Amino acid sequence: MTPEFGHFALALALALALVQSVLPILGAARGNLKWMRSARALSVAQLLFVGLAFAALMRAFVVSDFTVLNVAENSHSLKPMLYKVAATWGSHEGSLLLWVLILTAFGAAVSFFGSNIPEPLKARTLSVQAWISVGFLSFMLLTSNPFERLFPPPIDGNDLNPLLQDVGLAMHPPLLYLGYVGFSIVFSFAVAALLEGRIDTAWARWVRPWTLAAWMSLTAGIALGSWWAYYELGWGGWWFWDPVENVSFMPWLLGTALLHSAIVTEKRDAFKSWTILLAILTFSLSLLGTFVVRSGLLTSVHAFAVDPERGLYILMLLALSIGGSLALFAWRAPMMEAGGLFKPVSREAGLLVNNLILAAATGTVLFGTLYPLFLEAVTGDKISVGPPFFNASFIPMMLPLVFVMGLGPYLSWKRADLAGVFQRLRFVAILSVLGVLAIWYMTMGGPVLAYLSILLAIWLFLATLREWALRIRLFDVPFKEALRRARNLPRATHGMTMAHAGLAVAMFGFVGSSAWKSEQVVFVGPGSNIFIAGFDVTFEGVQRLSGPNYFADRGTLVVRRDGEIVTMLYPERRTFPVAQSSTTESAIRSTLAGDLYASIAQPASEDAEESGAWTLRILYEPLVNFIWIGSFMLVLGGGLSLSDRRLRVGAPRRRTIDATTSVPAE
Template identity: 85%
Template structure:
């Protein structure tokens, strides 16, 4: 009975979405207050109904109800409870239900917490959000029902993909979808502004917290996925430029540009048309990612390779959403007022450069991701565009951005004194050069690009700290006064400092683990010793152990340095009999200086001379933990900014003057 309740709740949510997509919009156009305010009830109702459906599906997984096809295909009675729960969103249907749940969550959030948003704008925004809900609810009900029954039910389930039975992957999709889908509400604000014909500082203030929440969640989702790939896949890598990775990275890049562009719109009433376009394109890339991983175009560990008919449905939704919004933008945007004037040397100009570089970088990743798929569709020829292409194009493009990020916060609005800015950062530049030369000496040379990148990362970190120190007048006033000034700084200022510093710290990890990584792949038998990065690693052998739903061959590695015992590592090779699949569980000795990383593969029994030996992969990854540390700073910086009281109250009052587009209904 529970699955039927969930299915009925989805049908009712679909009906509410249809009402919400029409009634508030008509009310906004005709000035009918009750019609506009109906969006509050329908948006909250949608959230409750979709939440009920999601709870019904989760209960089916928890109790192992194998009469539900989704449960029978993605769960097993012996699976640990955490992964039974995670199985709720581990399939195409379940993840789509999570997608819609988060979609309704953001819509209800605007209804509940957007009390300072004018009724016409809120009504139009929630109506647009309901258009998106209608599309995806219909997709679920007509093509991807998560509650489809099977009779007679199987005795047990097929189990979830073993690679997905991991804490990192249990948390990765919810955060990723909070980011993906979170940009939907920003998209809805943008389309509503075009329909209303008004974009101003107040609009930008209302949009910023939702943009920040989505960006922060997407950052957390990407980092969790990267962390999972690092320790679970057994390759010792944290980013592979996989197409499915890229389709989550592209909205993050444009979302970062959108965050900075919205600041200019709020502070200087400029970049209005550009901010609207970024809001549309950011969510459009989220929709594109949804299409790529659900259309059957890709087969990946974290893609849903489904039948093409579903892909065509999503393609139709994609064309309708992106095409319709861009057509509306082309019609309305040219009539927007230009906004504030600024000089080439100013904070506005710096943020414009930021946006242009991020936009170009997004285009590069988009081309490298879609070109192989397009070529195969047109000619049937299969080509691979991998890490060499992206490293050769994306990285050089991003390095100037890091340079500008160090200078940008020192620039004043409208017009800046370049000589004065250079005066403030000259010691930062000198210290960065000295630090890079010291590293060059300690590493006895190395890749030139790596040292240039380290120079820029050091520059960004020191420049960010210098700008924060100037704000509180550290070393210029007594420490008690500096601390008082720090307490009185807006939280958004602290958040910006933490986020920029976090990117610099993460760069140390990106660079160190890529440029100075040491790797050994060898055949070993019990008693074999490998020397790597000053460590001696002795292979003691393998024993068979049993887990809740798997068997594992667990290796034992004794690690010493200069004759002193350091640690013992236990890499595993797991076999899941129900899923008939194997996974690698790496063993890692982590320090801030670097990771000693070990994984084992199948015995090399084909060669008679190596019979009984194992393939052992040992890596030393310098500074790799700076990636997770810096990413944590990025997320905390976003959270600090989001907690700034100015983003919740005190939005600028709208003037009665209207733009040239139209006169909004009041």
């Protein structure tokens, strides 16, 4: 009966969402406080019932209830418990249920932690959030029921996709969805503000923590997915411009722009319309990603290929949500006051350049992702847009952004002295040039773009540290006084420093692992030697091992340098009999200088056990671990900013609305 209970809980959640989508917003329009406050109880109740449904589905996976079609298709009785739990969101239906759970959790969080938000704005925000819930709950109940029964049940299930049976990927979807869906509450705040007819500095302060939380989660989710692809897929890369990677990257780019734009709205009461538009477009790209992945339009390592009926339903939701919100924006935005004025050389102008570059970069990725789909739909021709296009168009566009990021924190609001800024940065520029010359001397080879990227990464890192040092007057006052000043700095300042420095660190990894990577793909047998990046690698053969629901062919590699054994590597090729598929388990020797990376592929001959011949891929990836260190610094910087007391306390009370700062409410 547990599956039926979960299905019934989803139906009740839909009924609550329907009420929440109407009653609070009517209360805001009529000034009925009780109707407005009903949003809190309704959002919490909706979370409760969706949570019960999710728990019911998880229980079905844990106990291997193969009378549930979803469990039979995505689990197996021999699967380790961790992956039984992770299989709850490993299918189309389960991941959709996780999406709705996070969606309702954000609504309930606003009702609990938004005590300083005016009741009319909170009521409108939670009603808009409920509109989204209605769309996805109805989609799930009508086309993607996670509790559909299967009779007669099989003795064992079909097993989860072996590629998904990994700790990294078990955590990747929840973090990614926290980012995707987290932007839904920012979208709801934006639509509610348009309905109310008021966007001001207080609104921007209320929105910033939710934007930051979503951005942090999306950053962590993308980084974890990239790390998984690096060590699990056996390709020796961390980013492939896969369409499904792109649809998660685009909301991150616009979310980054939104984060900086909201700061200008909060500090200077400017960029109001632009901030609202970014909030709408960021979540719209999250919805677009959902449609592209779940409609069956794309074939990807981690895309869900589903039927056109589901894709059509999501397309309708997409048209209603994006079309409706953009139409509302077109109606309301011209009536908003422009806000604070600023000179072309100012912090506002620097953040505007930041936003424009990020928006243009998002458009480039969007074009490269969707153009092949449109071309095939119109002409029937199939083309592939891959790394060469994105590397040639996206990377040169982002390099000026890195330069502006180093410069921006030195600019003052409203009007800045550019000559004075460059005076403070002259030693940073000199050290950056000396640093890239030293790298050129050590490598003596590589693309010009790689050296330019390294130059800008050093510039950003040193400029960021220099700006932080100036704030605490490091080397200008006694060290104890500098420490006191550092402790008294707002956490958001520390967070900005950490995030900007983290991007610079990640850039070292991006460039090093791309421009100076060494790779060999060879056929090997016992005793074969491979020389790569100063290492002497000996292949000693393969042995067969057994796992809980797979068997593995494990290779043994002896790695020497200057005749001394450095390490042993054990790459595996795992075969899952139930799923009838194989995966690669790479073996990696990691250091800050770089990774020695090995994976084995299918045997080079049909009778591998007799010939002992295998295909060995071995790479040396310089500086690649700086990617994960930089990503961690980005997330940590976001966390420091989110913990800032000013964001926890929230915005001050709004001033009385007057005719010059508002437009009529709905």
